[in-house]
Amino acid sequence: MVGIWIPVAVLGTIGLVCGIAIAVIARKFSVAENPLVAQIAALLPGANCGGCGYAGCEAYARAVAEEGAPLNKCNACDAKLLEEFARLTGRDAGAVGPKKVAVVFCTGALDVAARRFAYNGVADCAAAQATAGGDKTCAFGCLGYGSCARACPQGAIVVEGGIARVDASKCVGCGACEKICPRHVIRVVPAEHHIHVLCSSKDKGAKVRGYCGRGCLGCSLCTKLDATGTLSMDGALAAVDYSKPPLENPALAAKCPGHCIRDVAAKEGKTA
Amino acid sequence: MKSPFRLHGGVHPGHFKEMTSGLATEDLPMSVLTAEPLRVSLHQNIGAPSKTVVAIGDHVLKGQLIANLGGFVGSVVHAPTSGTILAVEPHMGPAGRTVLHAVLEADGEDKPAPPMPPLDPETADRSVLDMRVRDGGIIGMGGAGFPSQVKINPPPGKTIDTLILNGAECEPYLTCDHRLMLEHAEEVWRGALLLRKMLGGVRIRIAIEDNKPDAILALAKFCGESRLDAGVVELPSAYPQGGEKQIIFCCTGREVPPGGLPADVGVVVSNVGTVFSIFQAVARGIPLFERITTVSGPAVVHPKNIRARIGLSYRSVIDFCGGLTPDVAKVLCGGPMMGFAQPSLSTSVGKATSGIVALREADVAAYSSDPCIGCGRCNAACTFRLLPSEMGLACEADDIEEAEALHVMDCCECGACAFVCPARRPLVQHFRRAKGAIVARKKAEQAAEAAKKAQQG
Numbered sequence: 001m002v003g004i005w006i007p008v009a010v011l012g013t014i015g016l017v018c019g020i021a022i023a024v025i026a027r028k029f030s031v032a033e034n035p036l037v038a039q040i041a042a043l044l045p046g047a048n049c050g051g052c053g054y055a056g057c058e059a060y061a062r063a064v065a066e067e068g069a070p071l072n073k074c075n076a077c078d079a080k081l082l083e084e085f086a087r088l089t090g091r092d093a094g095a096v097g098p099k100k101v102a103v104v105f106c107t108g109a110l111d112v113a114a115r116r117f118a119y120n121g122v123a124d125c126a127a128a129q130a131t132a133g134g135d136k137t138c139a140f141g142c143l144g145y146g147s148c149a150r151a152c153p154q155g156a157i158v159v160e161g162g163i164a165r166v167d168a169s170k171c172v173g174c175g176a177c178e179k180i181c182p183r184h185v186i187r188v189v190p191a192e193h194h195i196h197v198l199c200s201s202k203d204k205g206a207k208v209r210g211y212c213g214r215g216c217l218g219c220s221l222c223t224k225l226d227a228t229g230t231l232s233m234d235g236a237l238a239a240v241d242y243s244k245p246p247l248e249n250p251a252l253a254a255k256c257p258g259h260c261i262r263d264v265a266a267k268e269g270k271t272a
Numbered sequence: 273m274k275s276p277f278r279l280h281g282g283v284h285p286g287h288f289k290e291m292t293s294g295l296a297t298e299d300l301p302m303s304v305l306t307a308e309p310l311r312v313s314l315h316q317n318i319g320a321p322s323k324t325v326v327a328i329g330d331h332v333l334k335g336q337l338i339a340n341l342g343g344f345v346g347s348v349v350h351a352p353t354s355g356t357i358l359a360v361e362p363h364m365g366p367a368g369r370t371v372l373h374a375v376l377e378a379d380g381e382d383k384p385a386p387p388m389p390p391l392d393p394e395t396a397d398r399s400v401l402d403m404r405v406r407d408g409g410i411i412g413m414g415g416a417g418f419p420s421q422v423k424i425n426p427p428p429g430k431t432i433d434t435l436i437l438n439g440a441e442c443e444p445y446l447t448c449d450h451r452l453m454l455e456h457a458e459e460v461w462r463g464a465l466l467l468r469k470m471l472g473g474v475r476i477r478i479a480i481e482d483n484k485p486d487a488i489l490a491l492a493k494f495c496g497e498s499r500l501d502a503g504v505v506e507l508p509s510a511y512p513q514g515g516e517k518q519i520i521f522c523c524t525g526r527e528v529p530p531g532g533l534p535a536d537v538g539v540v541v542s543n544v545g546t547v548f549s550i551f552q553a554v555a556r557g558i559p560l561f562e563r564i565t566t567v568s569g570p571a572v573v574h575p576k577n578i579r580a581r582i583g584l585s586y587r588s589v590i591d592f593c594g595g596l597t598p599d600v601a602k603v604l605c606g607g608p609m610m611g612f613a614q615p616s617l618s619t620s621v622g623k624a625t626s627g628i629v630a631l632r633e634a635d636v637a638a639y640s641s642d643p644c645i646g647c648g649r650c651n652a653a654c655t656f657r658l659l660p661s662e663m664g665l666a667c668e669a670d671d672i673e674e675a676e677a678l679h680v681m682d683c684c685e686c687g688a689c690a691f692v693c694p695a696r697r698p699l700v701q702h703f704r705r706a707k708g709a710i711v712a713r714k715k716a717e718q719a720a721e722a723a724k725k726a727q728q729g
Contacts, residue, residue: 133615
């Protein structure tokens with residue numbers, strides 16, 4: 001009967017020794033973690049989009065808590081969250097950064113924009129672009145193979161019918177889509193602008209009409225209707241100067257003969 | 273002699289060469305040349321685009337120089353017929369790149385410019401012969417388009433002991449090299465002798481696949497009658513037997529190191545068409561502006577081998593061959609394995625256009641690919657012993673560094689792996705994209721280095 005107690009005693013002693021060793025080591029080698037880092041990280045969206053300029057939300061939280069980084073770098077945080085940051089850190093929050101949003105400067109879906117050959121390959125925009133310059137007849141418009149949607153950390157882009165669409169309510173303006181688009185059709189612009197020229201084609205009007213039902217014809221009517229000088233012609237393509245205050249004239253979208261000027265505020269911020 | 277070295281891997285697609293291998297090369301009537309303006313590409317070679325030396329409105333003669341070298345690795349371009357230069361404008365080339373083309377309206381007279389003085393290979397100076405190869409506008413006619421005057425002058429320190437003539441022609445449907453070897457065997461042989469002299473008395477090996485027994489006999493006769501170390505190497509028909517590095521291994525047993533050149537193992541490889549054109553330029557003073565092209569495929573009404581001038585549109589060449597069948601689905605520059613599908617028939621024939629193949633809807637599978645099933649058939653098929661399965665997965669996951677570590681830069685894009693893949697994965701497209709990303713990254717790194725040096729210096 002004594003036999004059983006020897007292993008019990010041996011294992012028990014080993015357990016006790018290890019337990020004490022763990023307790024001592026845990027205390028001796030503990031790292032003082034700033035609780036502020038975890039508190040701020042918990043408030044951040046956690047998408048790790050990199051729009052703030054740091055390597056993810058944890059890195060930004062650490063920078064704010066320990067390196068004095070500005071509190072208003074995260075585009076996904078509204079004024080309420082900024083107040084919370086200010087309260088936690090005891091620093092001035094600063095103004096909410098100008099909100100930016102991605103806009104697809106093309107509305108040439110499959111039903112209005114011609115394709116010049118049947119592309120049968122990897123469903124990636126860069127791969128399509130590398131194949132004889134892309135299957136869209138328009139050399140400038142959205143190819144619709146979804147590279148931007150896959151790059152978006154917020155899931156704010158939907159590609160349907162051969163065209164990409166941004167859900168402005170989800171977009172934080174991080175610019176991942178702009179980096180990946182091989183044609184530079186999707187770009188990040190100040191969110192206060194809601195009237196855009198949704199075309200990227202530099203071709204002349206007659207040529208554009210031949211391949212797309214919603215392209216800029218270069219007629220320059222919009223530049224004449226706009227008294228503020230925000231719209232100008234870049235060759236045969238109308239362009240908005242985003243450094244100026246946003247356009248407000250409803251006639252711009254209504255009168256555009258190419259049907260490519262849109263007011264995205266007109267439809268509850270869904271399409272861009 | 274039979275090749276003593278066996279190719280690792282390779283695939284055996286149907287070659288369909290019987291459609292045109294028995295057809296003598298046809299010359300095109302003047303009406304084909306005058307039907308529409310010719311568009312001569314000014315960037316047919318690997319390396320720098322050529323620079324025009326003629327102006328809009330100039331009248332040129334057949335064989336007259338119209339564009340000069342754009343750089344050390346560059347080539348000259350000649351007018352394919354007499355006529356007037358209408359314009360110099362951008363147009364899409366066969367590989368999908370937009371390059372400048374000289375638009376020439378043929379006058380129907382086909383008046384030749386005076387030929388360059390014929391040279392005697394026995395007495396002419398080496399430098400004079402080099403200049404003639406350059407002035408002849410000769411580039412690799414097997415498809416790559418590498419300027420020949422650069423290839424036959426390997427960098428100092430590399431000794432060449434073997435000249436290999438590439439008459440393998442492993443691509444399905446194509447028979448242009450086969451017909452050249454049958455119809456111009458003597459010129460090909462004399463071109464080989466010329467190159468042999470220029471390279472310093474090297475041994476000659478003419479590599480021909482065993483599906484061309486008549487060509488093997490024709491050239492073996494010349495080899496046998498000479499007293500030189502020259503011979504025809506009979507290669508088993510397989511794809512991609514005709515690749516440069518594959519041919520070198522099968523003829524000599526030497527492996528070109530990764531990122532290296534044939535000159536690194538003492539070999540110069542030249543397509544038989546290139547060798548023929550070099551002979552024409554040196555011995556007859558005729559520059560390169562036409563070549564034998566195979567127009568074939570189930571969607572061509574009358575497949576033929578034609579002597580095509582550069583600048584002709586695919587449309588006019590196909591029309592001469594009876595046009596396309598109504599169920600045509602794909603028109604390729606080259607063959608179905610490595611050829612480029614064309615978005616339009618206005619692409620023009622170039623010095624490296626070995627074939628135009630048209631396929632019907634029944635021959636082309638528009639497929640969607642499945643995930644890799646890990647069968648390993650692609651790895652068995654790769655003649656370079658690369659791992660297409662691993663490289664494909666890396667490219668799909670956008671892990672370009674991993675693809676580079678797996679030697680994707682050594683892939684010759686032959687398509688054997690994609691051909692055997694049961695999941696129909698677009699492997700070559702993945703590899704091309706990875707290679708493009710690696711080259712772009714290297715360029716950016718070089719530019720950053722140069723900028724840093726400029727700032728410091």
